[in-house]
Amino acid sequence: MGRLTAGGTEVLTPAFMPVGTRGVVKAVSPEEVWGLGYRMILANAYHLYLRPGHELVERHGGLHRFMDWPGSILTDSGGFQVFSLARLRKINDEGVVFQSHIDGSSHLFTPELSVQVQEGLGSDIIMCLDDVRGYPVTKEEALEAVIRTGNWAERCLRSKKTVDPALFGIVQGSVFSDLRKLSTESLTSLDLDGYAVGGLSVGEPHDIMVEMLEVTVPLLPEGAPRYVMGVGKPQDILDGVLRGVDLFDCVLPTRNARNGMLFTSRGPVNIRNARHADDPEPVDMCCTCPLCVNYSRAYLRHLFQEKEIYGLRLATIHNLSFYSRMMDRIRDAVRDNKLRSFAGEFSAKMEETDD
Amino acid sequence: MGRLTAGGTEVLTPAFMPVGTRGVVKAVSPEEVWGLGYRMILANAYHLYLRPGHELVERHGGLHRFMDWPGSILTDSGGFQVFSLARLRKINDEGVVFQSHIDGSSHLFTPELSVQVQEGLGSDIIMCLDDVRGYPVTKEEALEAVIRTGNWAERCLRSKKTVDPALFGIVQGSVFSDLRKLSTESLTSLDLDGYAVGGLSVGEPHDIMVEMLEVTVPLLPEGAPRYVMGVGKPQDILDGVLRGVDLFDCVLPTRNARNGMLFTSRGPVNIRNARHADDPEPVDMCCTCPLCVNYSRAYLRHLFQEKEIYGLRLATIHNLSFYSRMMDRIRDAVRDNKLRSFAGEFSAKMEETDD
Numbered sequence: 001m002g003r004l005t006a007g008g009t010e011v012l013t014p015a016f017m018p019v020g021t022r023g024v025v026k027a028v029s030p031e032e033v034w035g036l037g038y039r040m041i042l043a044n045a046y047h048l049y050l051r052p053g054h055e056l057v058e059r060h061g062g063l064h065r066f067m068d069w070p071g072s073i074l075t076d077s078g079g080f081q082v083f084s085l086a087r088l089r090k091i092n093d094e095g096v097v098f099q100s101h102i103d104g105s106s107h108l109f110t111p112e113l114s115v116q117v118q119e120g121l122g123s124d125i126i127m128c129l130d131d132v133r134g135y136p137v138t139k140e141e142a143l144e145a146v147i148r149t150g151n152w153a154e155r156c157l158r159s160k161k162t163v164d165p166a167l168f169g170i171v172q173g174s175v176f177s178d179l180r181k182l183s184t185e186s187l188t189s190l191d192l193d194g195y196a197v198g199g200l201s202v203g204e205p206h207d208i209m210v211e212m213l214e215v216t217v218p219l220l221p222e223g224a225p226r227y228v229m230g231v232g233k234p235q236d237i238l239d240g241v242l243r244g245v246d247l248f249d250c251v252l253p254t255r256n257a258r259n260g261m262l263f264t265s266r267g268p269v270n271i272r273n274a275r276h277a278d279d280p281e282p283v284d285m286c287c288t289c290p291l292c293v294n295y296s297r298a299y300l301r302h303l304f305q306e307k308e309i310y311g312l313r314l315a316t317i318h319n320l321s322f323y324s325r326m327m328d329r330i331r332d333a334v335r336d337n338k339l340r341s342f343a344g345e346f347s348a349k350m351e352e353t354d355d
Numbered sequence: 356m357g358r359l360t361a362g363g364t365e366v367l368t369p370a371f372m373p374v375g376t377r378g379v380v381k382a383v384s385p386e387e388v389w390g391l392g393y394r395m396i397l398a399n400a401y402h403l404y405l406r407p408g409h410e411l412v413e414r415h416g417g418l419h420r421f422m423d424w425p426g427s428i429l430t431d432s433g434g435f436q437v438f439s440l441a442r443l444r445k446i447n448d449e450g451v452v453f454q455s456h457i458d459g460s461s462h463l464f465t466p467e468l469s470v471q472v473q474e475g476l477g478s479d480i481i482m483c484l485d486d487v488r489g490y491p492v493t494k495e496e497a498l499e500a501v502i503r504t505g506n507w508a509e510r511c512l513r514s515k516k517t518v519d520p521a522l523f524g525i526v527q528g529s530v531f532s533d534l535r536k537l538s539t540e541s542l543t544s545l546d547l548d549g550y551a552v553g554g555l556s557v558g559e560p561h562d563i564m565v566e567m568l569e570v571t572v573p574l575l576p577e578g579a580p581r582y583v584m585g586v587g588k589p590q591d592i593l594d595g596v597l598r599g600v601d602l603f604d605c606v607l608p609t610r611n612a613r614n615g616m617l618f619t620s621r622g623p624v625n626i627r628n629a630r631h632a633d634d635p636e637p638v639d640m641c642c643t644c645p646l647c648v649n650y651s652r653a654y655l656r657h658l659f660q661e662k663e664i665y666g667l668r669l670a671t672i673h674n675l676s677f678y679s680r681m682m683d684r685i686r687d688a689v690r691d692n693k694l695r696s697f698a699g700e701f702s703a704k705m706e707e708t709d710d
Contacts, residue, residue, distance in 0.1 A: 022661045023654075024658060027665065051657070051660060051661065052632065052660070056632070066653075067653070068649040153687055167580060275408065278414070295423060298415055299422065302377070302407045308379050308381065310384065311644070313668070
């Protein structure tokens, strides 16, 4: 277990961060996110740079104030979004030229600009711009990304104007153990505030993802937070914690909620399924969230059938509540030195299916 | 001023009811609606009959429990929705045959079925099925609707199985004063619990609407609540209260909110407008709702630009807050015998435009 203090807020680790890409965790209020126990969220520099613009957010007192979030904010550097969303990317040592996925406008994102954007947003933890590749890639390409990511991290560190935000580096190296090691060394030599294992969840098999964690995490400094970006499924989080990871973020609980997929202690429930139409039971008998305390499956299904906005909110609250309780239990298990047996039981229960 | 007790909840009149067509006030929680001061909402028998079905709602303990609403519920009879939404209507003395706007299935709605549906939903105030006509209609047609509406009200009264819900009749007669009088007489002879002035807001000029209120309301029994359905704009509500109307409902505050149109003490604001993009001020300086206390116009506009669900909720809360405070002030003005001067000042302010 750990305590991470960022922007004056204490976050207990291992921690999961809900994703608030555009300065809002989709379908819920900051109060609800806080009330569910979350103290840190992730926002995306790429999206907020394009709209409404980091300079606008800065003029309005920074993202915390703009979106009324009292906790910590970690921002992604934009590297992954340029890789996954933007069109006509052209990457070179200077930075990455891309066309906005919104209006096609052309932009040059550099390590310096990424830091400037994230500092403008007023993030508590900022990420170094990295060179993200897909899966599979050749070792040659992966090496190029490792070298560039290291150089960019150095430029990020140099261009940081304020002391306050923590700066995390992102380890690359695709599925090559020796490149992961190389990337880790180049970043840890900079003595950054924390380290992410990047370039995972891009299509590689689960086993390989776990293997790369096993290769990388032990090489990271003991006292620095370790973060796996864009992960993940409950099983992936358990696998990460078992290998020493402290921080996770993923759109899964919120996006699944909006698609009617609810996590429960007895496996996933698709609330759109006709079998729930007349079901007076709550989504999860073991859950104490507002959805499960106040409403039946039948009502939630009705809201989804009718495309009622309130259904998206209730489902999101439920899934975020599920993740929050899961992290509570994971931390308890770590403290009690029972993580391995907890992980086994939890996974078995999750594989039951209630749907 | 009045006190209307329905289903154990006391409602101060004149009152405005938010519309919860499908068993939810769009984009907000029952807790939020209650917290804004509302004690009675409207739901639609037509929609809930089609989906999820009144029998299902009844099995689940009635609409209050299904949707977790602690206040009163008034249900519309379905007459207006059949008139405005359904296809291939065929109306005769027995009832109205229509095709569902959802799946084209054929249904016969009778006064008896309308009462059965509303009783199944567990409404506190149920409305008689009425024969609704558009504007303009011939006097002959309007007379037919008046006679049929009277006969149907009698059948509704006879078919009511439980004592609990109040039964309101709906005065028809289009824009013909003598037909309004005839309709009022036929309904008041049944000694119903309350009366609505129906067939308004269907396209007739504002002056004629007001004239019909002036003709009809004085003919209604003093002690019975008077309700104008589907009204309306702040000005229409003021005009109604000035003529003795106690109850109003309208989708305007909630629907406008979802379109980015916000009511303020200084006229309407269209938050999508580019001029709000960089505006750090709240939507309404005089408003104490969560939107105006916590967020800038710039942030709300950003949420609308990005089609973020949370924006719809904040805007809805704001508009419902505006209506709630407006009704508070209207009741204060009635009590202090200052309604006419209040109405004048209020209207003048609303005509300023901040946009």
